[in-house]
Amino acid sequence: MTNLAVLELSAARGLKNIEPGDDLARLIIAAFARNDLSLRAGDVVVVAQKIVSKAEGRLVDLATVTPSACAVQLAAETGKDPRLIEVILSESVRVVRKRPGLLIVEHRLGFVMANAGVDQSNVTTSDGTQCALLLPENPDRSAAALRERLLVLTGAAVGVVINDSFGRPWRRGTVGVALGAAGLPALIDLRGRPDLFGRTMEVSIIGFADEIAAAASLLMGQADEGRPVVLVRGLDWSAPSTAAATIVRPPEEDLFR
């Protein structure tokens, strides 16, 4: 028996440009199969939010958007396209911070994030239409559906994480976080477990899905080459599966609202 704990992350290059209606599970399986990798029980598949949203057709043609007066005002304050702001507001429950170049909102799913996760930079459809790309309607549901489809196609019960990159207060740089999760615990609660010296641990809810999301981001790349799917092998957990929605801190325990 080895004395090492090993985690292996593999990202397949060469996934095609995803279009609405694409069968992501089949494309993911094929991409890994071309590299002699097949899914196994206990693997975790991390998928970039962008391709999940594309497969789900979460595109809004900006030419069809009429900005509200509020969106026009906010566009002037932030220096963004008023139609994009309109789309962002339609996905948000409140504006958290704004300044030129930056709009941080609370997304309808509770995520505090820039631009409600609405992405304009990498999205042009094949006919050249300029689109905004929204987050999946329900990323936990998307993760569960993808997990189910992977199970049907391969027989392997894997975990699925849908990740995105978030900025953070106080620290520069974005890090991968989990928007959706299925088949694994989004959080692992160690409260009450004894530590190395038998005392009870104080702060000990682990952001398991977020750490997986961050790890996968290291391989995904951001700019010239896209690797939107990462296979994580070697994770170990005993906690029950929970959705990424449980990561969102309820207002009553949030000191930073």
Next chain:
Amino acid sequence: MTNLAVLELSAARGLKNIEPGDDLARLIIAAFARNDLSLRAGDVVVVAQKIVSKAEGRLVDLATVTPSACAVQLAAETGKDPRLIEVILSESVRVVRKRPGLLIVEHRLGFVMANAGVDQSNVTTSDGTQCALLLPENPDRSAAALRERLLVLTGAAVGVVINDSFGRPWRRGTVGVALGAAGLPALIDLRGRPDLFGRTMEVSIIGFADEIAAAASLLMGQADEGRPVVLVRGLDWSAPSTAAATIVRPPEEDLFR
């Protein structure tokens, strides 16, 4: 040539309990050598803050601490040991949030974190003295020194990250973050680089060292077994090395102070 990008993380079990003055570099090399792993140029070694602090003797015997009136007051408000609060305040520049069971401060190094990173739960010295363990005096310097020592002992130029687990606003669960870094870019600035479609990317400073820290946390374990050193192989970067101090967001660009 393979079409896969692969990242491998390995954590060695069985590192001895670290004591002040221990040669961490030698112990780390030995722990991996027992598993037939030797360091190579381009590897990144992630080390838990706790063992760096222990090796540096950053222990404070709580029996020697006399709490100030301010510490006594804050102890009553948070339900913590006044001596521990005194130690926390000595490492902090301001209290950011407090409530029963929770004290979030700005550490003298700029980190906004619980308890200034002062740890009581896993620290008892061999003679049974109850101690608090502070963060390293300068984690970037610690990382650079460890990197230099690893280079001398093995000839391999590796990156070093010193990590810890932080809670976050808005999201439940702690995630690994980088307190110190050497030999790699703590942040990777992609601003101005074209995206997949040739447009310029908007939000594109990657929290590289933090993502590495989070990935390593997945293997480190928190409770019954400690694996405080993780070797990360397969990372790729071209940006120049920068210290983890660059991650701390300067007050003038921080919207959440």
